[in-house]
Amino acid sequence: MIDLIGAVALLLWGLRMVKTGVLRAFGARLRQWIGSGTRNRFLAFGIGLTATIALQSSTATALMTASFAGMGYLGSMMAQAVMLGANVGTSIVTRLLALDLHFLAALLIATGVVAFGISHSKSAKGMSRVPLGLGLMLLSLHWLGQATEPMRHSQVLIALMTSLDAVPVLAVAVAAVLAMAASSSMAIVLLAMSLAASGTVTPALGMALVLGANLGGAFPPVAATFHHGAVALRVTVGNLLVRLAGCVAALPFLDWIAKLLSDAGSHGATLIVDAHIIFNVTLAVAALPLLRPLSNLMRRIVPEAETPDDGPRYLDPEHLDTPALALAGAARETLRIGDRIAAMIEANLEALRKSDTARCTSVAVMDDEVDRLNSAVKLYLARLDRTALDEKDAQRSDEIIGYATNLEHIGDIVDRNLRELVQKKIRGQLSFSTEGASEIEELYQTTLSNLRLAQSILVSGDSQLARQLVEAKVGIRHLEERSAANHMARLRDGLVASVQTSSLHLDMLRDLKRINAHIAAIAYPILKSGGSLRESRLIGSDQCAATHDNI
Structure with a gap:
């Protein structure tokens, strides 16, 4: 059993190596190819088939397809056609792996290791993972054969398989659960192939395991797209329903199909793989003409959410005729953007403290929400009739637009800069010095305090608070300069933690300083209207300006 578990784990790891290698080498082009090449259902079917053969994972193809559908780049019908092609593609890959090519395993592994070592570009390193992953998969299949060979003499396993053979529905359920746990139908089909080759399972039972593997393999994409919107979820749920219908239709005829394949010359492992291909090809032939009714059915089963939680809440179109109400609603919506920015900064700080990659992911999601809300606020205020606004309302x-734009810029800095710096720290397993970590956290907390002050200024327009915020910006500059000087002193002392994190420390100081500059911008119009803002902080600039005016 330990050998069997290890062989399956190696198979899954090899599969992952191939998938990530192809995505790293051709990810952007592959996504563009899938998104742009689906003009008709047959072409979409071919794209799904080819992409899955390249990735060796129908789950990866499913997630990319659902993503394109969710972004509106791919229609529901074409997305379902891609999924049908992906199902056939994974069965073809299984057939290729079923060939006795284990003698190539060592050569492929050696080739992959050497290629990875001498490669320098990201795409070349990605491609070198492909032969390495294929070699590991072939090696794992060889080990699977060796691990399952003694099973034919195991009385416990024989009794278990006999009970499953008597209840095919239970066999389908067991295989489905295993495929869900492994996130791969291919691995379970290959396992069933090894059991059939050793004579542990009958042809009918092996085919029931194939049905369960196909059904279970459709669940991980559904779980992955559950919170990605109705359009993306329809793609994966539709694929699940198609596979479920195929399993229900084929289950009563397993003995007859097994006999038919045996009479045609398929036996043992070959019969299992052939059944896998026939099942998916039959599904594709039956479902391709029914894509339109399937798409309509999925719209009923997975309807659009009435009001997305991350959409605008206070931008009422009916208030556009009343500028005071419209501006109040826009201000409330902009405060929501500020709250999301504060949550992004707090999540980034927690990720920094705890080396938590999940919080880094949440930062990216929140930045997308900030972008949507910012666009909504600007478009809403653009619909106001400027000629009907008095000077104060204008x-x-x-x-409001200026503050919302600055908040959006802050979100970009947190997402594209600070998040990347935190991920770099996590990947490198780096740690700041105690003093350095304390200084960075102080700058984070001061930034959050200044953001809360800016939120209050947006609501009240208070000039005293505005002056306080600008003074806080000066304090941030002094804090950044002091922290940078302290960091350089630690470098001169040769403190290892400071040497390892030098660029991270200084880059974080710079980015937090930029964020505070954007926060302070809300105060400038208020101070300028009250005559409390200089044009420049250069000494003598006011006298020079006065002299110029006199001339």
């Missing part, structure tokens, strides 16, 4: 509109 100025208020500009303040």
Whole structure:
């Protein structure tokens, strides 16, 4: 059993190596190819088949397809056609792996290791993972054969398989659960192939395991797209229903199909793989003409959410005729953007403290929400009739747009800069010095405090708070300069933690300083209207300006 578990684990790891290698080498082009090449259902079917053969994972193809459908780049019908092609593609890959090519395993592994060692570009390193992964998969299949060979003499396993053979529905359920746990139908089909080759399972039972593997393999994409919107979820749920219908239709005829394949010359492992191919090809032939009704059915089963939680809440179109109400709603929506920015900064700080990659992912999701809300606020205020606004309302509109734009810039800095720095720290397993970590956290907390102050200024327009915020910006500059000087002192002392994290420390200081500059921008219009803002902080600049005016 330990040998069997290890062989299956090696198979899954090899499969992952091939998938990630292809995605790293051709990810962007592959996504573009899938998204742009689906003009008709047959072409879409071919794209799904080819992409899955390249990736050796129908799950990866399913997730990319659902993503394109969710973004509106791919229609529901074409997405379902891609999924049908992916199902056939994974069965073809299984057939290729079923060939007795284990003698190539060592050569492929050696080739992959050497190629990875001498490669320098990201795409070349990605491609070198492909032969390495294929070699590991072939080696794992050889080990699977060796591990399952003694099973034919195991009385416990024979009794278990006999009970499953008597209840095919239970066999389907067991294989489905295993495929869900492994996130791979291919691995379970190959396992069933090894059991059939050793004579542990009958042809009918092996085919029941194939049905269960196909059914279970459709669940991981559904789980992965559950929170990605109705359009993306329809693709994966539709694929699940198609596979479920195929399993229900084929289950009563397993003995007859097994006899038919045996009479045609398929036996043992070959019969299992052939059944896998026939099942998916039959599903494709039956479902391709029914894509339109299937698409309509999925719209009923998975309807659009009435009001997305991450959409605007206070931008009422009916208030556009009343500028005061419209501006109040836009201000409330902009405060929501500020709250999301605060949550992003807090999540980034927690990820930094705990080396938590999940929080890094949440930062990226929140930044997408900030972008959507910012666009909604600007488009809403753009619909106001500027000729109907008095000077005060026009100025208020500009303040809200300016603040929302600055918040959006802050979100980009947190997502594209600070998040990347935290991920770099996690990947490198680096740690700041105690003093350095304390300084960075102080700068984070001060930034959050300044953001809360800016939120209050947006609501109140208070000039005293605005002056306080600008003074806090000066304090941030001094804090950043002091932290940078302290860091350089630690470098001169040769503190190992500071040497290893030098670029991270200084880059974080710079980015947090930039964020505070954007936060302070809300105060400038208020101070300028009250005559409390200089044009420049250069000494003598006001006198020079006065002299110029006199001239």
